[in-house]
Amino acid sequence: MSFSFYGELCTEVYELTKPIGHSINGDLEFYKQKLAACEGRILEVMVGSGRVMIPLLEAGLTVDGMDYSPEMLAVCRQHCEERGLQANLVQADLLQLSLPNQYEAIIIPCGSFLLIEDRQQSIQALQRLYEHLQPDGRLILDLFLPDANFELGTFEGTSTFHFPNGDLITMESKLVEADLFNQFKVSHLKYEKWRNGNLVQTELQRFAIRWYGVEEFKLVLESIGFTDIVVSADYVDGRQPSNAQQCYTFEAVRK
DSSP: OOOOOHHHHHHHHHHHOHHHOOTTTHHHHHHHHHHTTOOOOEESSSTTSSSTTOOOHHTOOOOEEEEEEEHHHHHHHHHHHHOOOOOOOEOOGGGOOSSSEEEEEEETTTTTGGGGOOOOHHHHHHHHHTTEEEEEEEEEEEEEESSSSOOOTOEEEEEEEEEESSOOOEEEEEEEEEETTTTTEEEEEEEEETTTTTTEEEEEEEEEOOOEEEEEEEHHHHHTEEEEEEEEEOTTOOOOOSSSEEEEEEEEEEO
């Protein structure tokens, strides 16, 4: 299977650019509002370093976290310990997910679901999530559409990240696969850590994105058994999607 794997340098950049409690275009406030009335357990899939999960825990909600990356989970666990929060964190393959609990809500913020490259595997993952919801439980996740103006072999850009200890990490992205018909693209990311002018660490990452049309994804959810599907654009509850630059949040209920 092809999940994007978040290694050590990627995790450091993630920590710098997406710190705990950082809201991306209002997503944190949206999820807090959506989950405020939850009395049961919540599961955040692809929890990362805890940007969303930790504020939900601090709001008094019961939230478990799951991720494929042990590096991300180690940082998330450290953040929870520093704040005196009890967190149930699980390192798992989403396709093999088998947890002892059923959940009142399962969330996947920030478009992370698109990191499941293979379409059949993404459907299988949704089926696993459906099975982990209690009756009338809700799945809430974000999707987005990529920029369609891309050319194979082109460099998508280089970014430089400055850290408080003086280290630098550069990230270079190159598009290596793109298929509009099958709705996926793959980039190779190269991370380099620099200290006092010297290269001290390098990391390569295969970064794949698979996207879905709004109506297409509704049909996928319905085929699994989800009902009462609502789509909201740009983290405004009930706002109808109107253009390809928006983020789309799907809310669906297990029968």
